[in-house]
Amino acid sequence: MVEDDKHLIRAFIGSHVGEESVDDDVDLFASGYATSLFAVQLVMWVEQTFDLVVGGEDLDFANFSSVDAVAAFVDGKRATVGGGAWTSN
Known part of the structure; x- marks a missing residue:
C-alpha cells in the first residue's frame, strides 16, 4: 500500500467519524x-x-474495521485483480 493511499483512507475515515x-x-x-x-x-x-469491486464475500466488518484493515483489503483486492497495478481515477 502506498502511503498516499493510506492517507486517503485516514482522511475519509476521520472526516466521517468526527475525529x-x-x-x-x-x-x-x-x-x-x-x-x-x-x-x-x-x-x-x-x-x-x-x-x-467489493463482492458479497468481501462484506465482512473485519475488512473495514480500521485504517490498517481497509489498506490490507485494498492491497489484497489489487493483488487478485490485475496483478496489483492501480492508477488513480
Missing part, C-alpha cells in the same frame, strides 16, 4: 467511532476511490 485523526489500528466499530451505515459508505468509497 481529525484515528490511529491506524483502532477498531472503528468496537470503539464506537462507526456504525453499520458508515460501513456501507466506506465500502462504496473504497470501490469508487480505488476502482475495485
Whole structure:
C-alpha cells in the first residue's frame, strides 16, 4: 500500500467519524467511532476511490474495521485483480 493511499483512507475515515485523526489500528466499530451505515459508505468509497469491486464475500466488518484493515483489503483486492497495478481515477 502506498502511503498516499493510506492517507486517503485516514482522511475519509476521520472526516466521517468526527475525529481529525484515528490511529491506524483502532477498531472503528468496537470503539464506537462507526456504525453499520458508515460501513456501507466506506465500502462504496473504497470501490469508487480505488476502482475495485467489493463482492458479497468481501462484506465482512473485519475488512473495514480500521485504517490498517481497509489498506490490507485494498492491497489484497489489487493483488487478485490485475496483478496489483492501480492508477488513480
